[in-house]
Amino acid sequence: MPQNHPDTPGTDDTTPALTRDALAQAALRILQRDGLAGLSMRKVAAEVGVKAASLYWHVRNKQELLDLLTDALLGSAEPPPRTGGWREQFHAYSWRYRRLLLDTRDAAKVVAGRLAPGPHLLGLMEDQLDRLRAAGFSDADAAMASYLLGAFVQGFVLQEQSPISAAEVLGTSRRDIADAAGDLFRALPAETFPNLVALADDLTAPDMDARFEFGLQRVPALYSPPHGSHPSGAAADAHEGSPRRNLYRDFLAECAELLDDPRVRTARDRYAEAAAGRSEVARLVGAAGESGDAAPLERAGGLLGELARIEREAMGELARLPAGSDGPVMGGRPRR
Template sequence: MGAQRAANTTRRQPRPAITLEAVTDAALRTLQRDGLDALSMRRLADELSIQAPSLYWYVRNKDELLDLLADALLADLRLDAHVRTDGDWRTELRDMMLEYRAYLLSKRDSGRVLAGRLQLGPHFLRHAEVILGAVRRAGFDDQDTADSLYSLTQYVQGFVLHETSPLSADVARGADPKEFLEAARERLAGLSPEEYPNVVAVGARLARPDIEARFTYGLDRLLDGLRSRLENRHHD
C-alpha cells in the first residue's frame, strides 16, 4: 500500500516547464533526424517527454510549428561573411546565394519547410538586411532592391526544393538516380527527330546529372539580368 501511495505521488508531480525555444529546438532535432513527414505533434511531444495536449499551449497546430521552424532553420546561416567593400556587388550576391544553397542542403527538408512561407522572423530579417544592403549599395532603387531579395532567395529555395525531391517513384523507392538519368537520356535519344527535333537535339543535356552547373547557370543569368537593369537605369 505504501508503494502504491508513493507511485501516486510520483504521478502527481508536475513535469518540468518547457519553453517555446525548447519546443522549436526539439522540432529542429526531429526534422533533421527523421524528416518532415515524420514530424508530428505527437512525435514532438515524445521528443520533449510531455503529453501531446501540452504542446498546444505553445503552438496551435503543425502549420504554426512550421512557421517557427522556417525561421529557426536559418539561425546558423552567415551571409554577412560574404559582405564586400570593393564594390563588386555581383560577386558579393553570388557568394551569398552559393552559401545559402549549401546551407539549406545541409538542413534536411529545408526546402519543403520554407516553400511558400512569408518569413518575418528575426533570423530571416537578419539575412534580408545583409542582402538588401548589398543590392542598395550597388545603386538599385527601392523597388528593384525589394524585388531582387525575393527573386534571389526564392530561386535558391525553389532550386533546393527541386534538387532534394526524388526524380521519380523508382528513385523514391531506392533506385540509383544516376541510373535513372542514364535511362532518361537513352529514352530522349530514341525519340523521333521529326516529331521532337528540338528535344532530340539537346536531349543529352536535358538529363545531365550536373545539378551544380544547372544551379550556377540560373544564378548567373539572374545576376546578369540585374546588372543589365542597373546599367540601363544609369543610361536613362
C-alpha cells in the same frame, strides 16, 4: 491562465520548462530524421518529454510550429564577406543558402513561400537589403531582388529534395535515372522529336551543381542598378527619363520654337546639356554598384550637383521673362 494544470509547462519538477526555441530545435531534429511528412505535434511533444497538450501553450497548431522551424533552419546561416561587387556577394549568398537547405532533409519544403520573420530571418533580410541599397538599387528593386534570391534558391532546392521519379523512391540513384532518360531521348524517332534526340546529352548530363551555377550566372541579368528601374534618392535624380524632366524638356523645346527670344533658347540648350550629363551620372552610379568602389559614386554626386545648378538656371531664365512680353508668363503657358 490555468494554475497547477498537469500539462502546464514548468509545473512538473522533472521536466524542464518549455520554450519556443526548444520546440523549434526538437522539430528540427524530427525533420532531419523523419522528413516533413513525419513531423507532427505529437512527435515534437515526445521529443521534449511532455504531453502534446503542453505544446499549445506556445504554438496553436502545426503551421505555427513550421513558422518557428523556418527561422530555426536559418540559425546557422552566415552572410558572405562584403568583398567584391554586389553580384559576387549574392552569388556567394546563393551558394551558402543552397548548401544550408540541402543539409537538412526537406528544408526547402518547409521554407518555400513562407514568410515567418524570426530573429534569424530578420538579420539576413536586413543584411541583404543593406547591400543592395548600397549597390545603388532603388528601394523597390532592392526588395524585389532580395525576394528573387530566396525564391530562386528555394525553388531549385525544392526540386533537388523532391523525388525525380518513382524509381528514386524505390532506391535508384538520380544519376542512373537521368542516364536512363538520356537513353530514352536518343532512342526517340528523330523525325518526330528532333530536338530531344539532338539534346539528349545536354538535357541529362549536367549535375545539379552545374545547373545551379548556370541559373546563378543568369538570374542577376534580370535586374541591375539603376538602369531600367525606378530609382529613388540620388539614383532618382540621375534618372534622365523621369516624367518631370521630360515635361520640362518638352516645354522648353516648344517655347524655343514659338518665341524669338535668346534667353529661351539658352534655357533650352542648358537644360539639354544637363539632361545629357545625367546619362553619365547613371553610368557612374551603376559602375559603383558593380564594383563596390565608392569613387564613381563620389564623382556622380559632384556631377549631379552641377547638373542640378544648370537646370535651376535654365528654369530661372524663363521665370525672369516679363509677364507682358512675347515670352512665357510665369506660372502660365507660352503665348502662341
